[in-house]
Amino acid sequence: MSQTVRPSPASRKPAGGKGTTSAGRGNPSARDGRTPTPKKPASRPEPAAEEAPVGFGDALDWLWKFFISRRTGLVLILVLGLMSLAGTLLEQAPGELRNDPQAYAGWLDSVKPKYGGWTWLLDKAGLFGTFSSWWFKGTLVLLTTSIVACSLHRIPQIMRRTGHPKAQPPDAFFDRSGLRAVIPVGPDPEEALALAAKTLRGKHFRAVVHEGGAAGRVSGTALYADRFRWAPYGSIAAHLGFVVVLLGAFLSASTGFKDTQFVAPVGYKVEVGHGTGLQLQALAFNDAYYDNGAPKDYASDLVLYDHGKQVARQTVRVNQPLSYGGVSFYQSFFGTAAGIKVTDAQQNVVSDTAVPLQWQSDDGKHSIGQLVMAAQKTQVYVVLPASGQVDPNIQAGQVQLEVYANGSSTPTATQVISQGKPTTIAGLTYTFQRERQFTGLIVARDPGVWLVWAGSAFLVTGIFLVFFFPYRRLWVLARRGPEGETTLHLAAQLKRDTAFEPQFRELVADLERAAATSTDTAPTSPRK
Amino acid sequence: MLNWSQYCVEAATILLALALMSSIFVLAVNRGATRTPELVAAGGGGGSVALAERPQEVAPARGGLAVYGSWLTRLALAFLTTALVLRGIVTGHGPFANQYEFAVAFGWGIVAAFAFFEYRYRVRALGLLVLPVAGGLLLYAMTVGAKADPLVPALQNNLLLTVHVALAIIAYGAFSVACAAGALYLISPPEGRRWLPKPEKLDEIAYRAVVIAFPLMTLVIILGAVWAQIAWGTYWSWDPKETASLFTWLIYGAYLHARVVRGWRGRRANWLLMLGFAAVLFTFFGNLFFGGLHSYSGVAK
Numbered sequence: 001m002s003q004t005v006r007p008s009p010a011s012r013k014p015a016g017g018k019g020t021t022s023a024g025r026g027n028p029s030a031r032d033g034r035t036p037t038p039k040k041p042a043s044r045p046e047p048a049a050e051e052a053p054v055g056f057g058d059a060l061d062w063l064w065k066f067f068i069s070r071r072t073g074l075v076l077i078l079v080l081g082l083m084s085l086a087g088t089l090l091e092q093a094p095g096e097l098r099n100d101p102q103a104y105a106g107w108l109d110s111v112k113p114k115y116g117g118w119t120w121l122l123d124k125a126g127l128f129g130t131f132s133s134w135w136f137k138g139t140l141v142l143l144t145t146s147i148v149a150c151s152l153h154r155i156p157q158i159m160r161r162t163g164h165p166k167a168q169p170p171d172a173f174f175d176r177s178g179l180r181a182v183i184p185v186g187p188d189p190e191e192a193l194a195l196a197a198k199t200l201r202g203k204h205f206r207a208v209v210h211e212g213g214a215a216g217r218v219s220g221t222a223l224y225a226d227r228f229r230w231a232p233y234g235s236i237a238a239h240l241g242f243v244v245v246l247l248g249a250f251l252s253a254s255t256g257f258k259d260t261q262f263v264a265p266v267g268y269k270v271e272v273g274h275g276t277g278l279q280l281q282a283l284a285f286n287d288a289y290y291d292n293g294a295p296k297d298y299a300s301d302l303v304l305y306d307h308g309k310q311v312a313r314q315t316v317r318v319n320q321p322l323s324y325g326g327v328s329f330y331q332s333f334f335g336t337a338a339g340i341k342v343t344d345a346q347q348n349v350v351s352d353t354a355v356p357l358q359w360q361s362d363d364g365k366h367s368i369g370q371l372v373m374a375a376q377k378t379q380v381y382v383v384l385p386a387s388g389q390v391d392p393n394i395q396a397g398q399v400q401l402e403v404y405a406n407g408s409s410t411p412t413a414t415q416v417i418s419q420g421k422p423t424t425i426a427g428l429t430y431t432f433q434r435e436r437q438f439t440g441l442i443v444a445r446d447p448g449v450w451l452v453w454a455g456s457a458f459l460v461t462g463i464f465l466v467f468f469f470p471y472r473r474l475w476v477l478a479r480r481g482p483e484g485e486t487t488l489h490l491a492a493q494l495k496r497d498t499a500f501e502p503q504f505r506e507l508v509a510d511l512e513r514a515a516a517t518s519t520d521t522a523p524t525s526p527r528k
Numbered sequence: 529m530l531n532w533s534q535y536c537v538e539a540a541t542i543l544l545a546l547a548l549m550s551s552i553f554v555l556a557v558n559r560g561a562t563r564t565p566e567l568v569a570a571g572g573g574g575g576s577v578a579l580a581e582r583p584q585e586v587a588p589a590r591g592g593l594a595v596y597g598s599w600l601t602r603l604a605l606a607f608l609t610t611a612l613v614l615r616g617i618v619t620g621h622g623p624f625a626n627q628y629e630f631a632v633a634f635g636w637g638i639v640a641a642f643a644f645f646e647y648r649y650r651v652r653a654l655g656l657l658v659l660p661v662a663g664g665l666l667l668y669a670m671t672v673g674a675k676a677d678p679l680v681p682a683l684q685n686n687l688l689l690t691v692h693v694a695l696a697i698i699a700y701g702a703f704s705v706a707c708a709a710g711a712l713y714l715i716s717p718p719e720g721r722r723w724l725p726k727p728e729k730l731d732e733i734a735y736r737a738v739v740i741a742f743p744l745m746t747l748v749i750i751l752g753a754v755w756a757q758i759a760w761g762t763y764w765s766w767d768p769k770e771t772a773s774l775f776t777w778l779i780y781g782a783y784l785h786a787r788v789v790r791g792w793r794g795r796r797a798n799w800l801l802m803l804g805f806a807a808v809l810f811t812f813f814g815n816l817f818f819g820g821l822h823s824y825s826g827v828a829k
């Protein structure tokens with residue numbers, strides 16, 4: 001048998017022909033990318049290898065092999081899977097709570113009845129905040145490293161495999177491959193191959209007649225054909241897309257801002273803050289309900305100002321956020337606000353705002369808001385009966401004020417005041433102007449989100465390419481028999497692409513038909 | 529029209545039960561009968577079999593009753609399709625508003641995936657495992673009740689959510705077929721069982737099903753993230769439903785990689801399919817387990 005110039009699928013198989021060494025999908029040349037090379041010229045036989053000092057290069061080599069190993073990738077995926085399972089099954093402490101030791105201790109106490117003696121262990125293992133635990137992040141970093149290493153490792157392989165299609169298998173491949181067929185054709189091998197090439201091209205294959213083979217091999221002329229040769233890059237795109245999604249998530253978490261408690265009382269201009277220079281004014285808020293009481297619509301009519309100049313106006317609903325200059329406003333909650341004006345003894349206005357009653361009392365009977373007047377070292381809690389609740393002490397058109405001096409835990413005074421009647425408490429005069437609605441918004445700027453979408457696009461496109469446009473190759477050899485008759489030998493690998501088989505059969509049938517019409521040879525039949 | 533939709537669901541349930549019975553019966557008959565001799569795959573590298581040696585697609589097992597079984601399944605699929613279409617016309621949105629709608633849709637996905645794979649690969653035995661799951665979901669749907677409530681604000685994103693759910697049910701349906709094929713693979717000894725398709729074939733069917741389902745599942749999660757971004761300003765918030773779907777995705781991702789890792793393909797990979805489908809069911813029913821923590825209805829309150 002003649003020697004081939006390039007390594008060929010069959011020759012790369014281990015002698016046993018078990019066929020388990022492939023790395024790429026359907027890639028017969030898996031392992032040879034980085035075959036371990038002898039570390040030193042061994043003057044002595046075996047023992048030398050064992051005693052060779054382990055150098056920095058060896059460590060790097062080991063690391064590289066570790067990260068490009070598919071097994072490593074698989075184990076990392078499974079570990080991540082286990083962690084997400086834990087994070088799904090176990091209660092997770094809310095993020096803002098985990099930064100506050102006292103609140104977190106309280107939260108731990110609240111889950112103690114559920115987890116008993118395990119609470120301590122689960123807490124120490126970070127499983128109450130699985131997705132922010134160092135070992136979840138660590139696994140993600142390892143997986144990312146593995147994906148990047150694998151991609152770096154595979155890109156040249158794919159380029160070799162798809163870019164140099166003349167790889168020609170030895171003759172034995174045509175007797176051993178997973179898919180093969182023999183078709184008797186006319187006497188001329190060149191013509192027969194041309195016919196095969198034509199048929200394959202008609203089936204959208206790229207067909208390359210291997211020129212060197214004809215002269216060099218005693219056995220005949222060869223042809224290589226493939227389809228969707230760019231599809232293997234889909235695998236790279238998908239894997240790197242996943243990494244890009246992770247990068248986006250990292251960017252989301254480390255830059256931008258998210259304010260989930262932004263409140264805009266209707267009619268008042270509110271500073272957005274976070275260095276945006278934006279002000280927001282809610283002109284109206286409407287909540288609508290179905291007959292059965294289920295919510296139907298929450299709509300805020302919002303006007304946005306950039307440094308005092310109106311730049312946007314939109315009705316924001318739950319699925320219709322307002323976006324301007326990278327900052328987005330999402331409808332999130334709503335409630336009642338009390339418009340309260342405060343003046344001091346000299347009739348100076350200390351505060352004129354609508355206090356959003358955004359908290360509920362523990363018994364759920366009252367809505368509470370907080371008004372802070374820093375200069376006056378005074379805090380005021382504004383209390384109204386919660387929606388649907390009745391408190392005989394606070395009538396319609398009234399609001400209860402609890403005035404606290406800074407640092408004090410007992411109120412200086414608690415008083416119910418009526419709408420439009422200025423009332424002086426502890427030196428300040430409070431006027432309850434009217435009840436207003438407020439709309440609660442999530443305000444966020446997330447520079448990472450576009451990376452997430454871009455990565456997702458790569459991920460999806462890549463996955464679809466890999467699975468729905470399978471890269472397929474086949475080889476054709478034209479052999480001349482002892483009596484001058486020519487046979488076409490088709491061969492392809494079957495490993496992990498069993499769906500190729502029906503297509504291969506169809507190709508063989510087409511080729512048989514083509515051969516039968518172009519020559520007058522006897523009825524053809526596939527044989528081993 | 530809602531009533532008619534529900535009658536269709538009931539009819540489909542009965543048809544599925546009949547299809548299951550016919551499957552069991554055919555299997556019992558086949559089990560006793562001898563198999564037509566087939567060429568046994570000879571040696572060959574890595575179990576690959578030359579074209580000429582490879583037996584043709586397994587012929588449909590027995591005519592008669594088995595064919596009725598297939599048609600019963602297809603009829604059930606037609607009824608379920610009608611049920612979903614009628615309901616969609618009445619409610620004006622896809623089947624994503626409540627557990628009833630999604631359970632029926634899930635059942636549709638399973639029956640559709642099964643019908644497709646049965647037609648394509650002639651493997652009726654899958655029905656033994658798939659049909660009870662589909663039937664169970666439909667029964668569950670009936671216990672939940674077919675009440676059609678109008679959409680709360682968070683769900684008022686008809687196109688996005690309809691696509692999201694449509695892809696999800698196809699993915700879930702294909703995952704259930706993969707699970708059934710994997711389970712049959714796992715109960716088969718290496719040489720196969722007489723009344724079942726060959727293990728390699730089961731393994732392949734499972735893989736084919738995942739190849740369809742996994743890309744769709746990826747899209748489902750991404751579309752869910754898009755919706756979350758539009759509705760709440762966060763594409764991902766580690767909500768239990770999200771983490772459960774992430775778990776599912778990772779398990780099937782692991783499966784796809786396991787098939788190219790030595791020592792993992794075959795049995796271990798197929799065990800991952802069992803785990804994966806458990807995760808699918810868990811993701812589906814997760815709303816119930818975690819109802820108190822987070823529900824997808826009435827968010828903006």
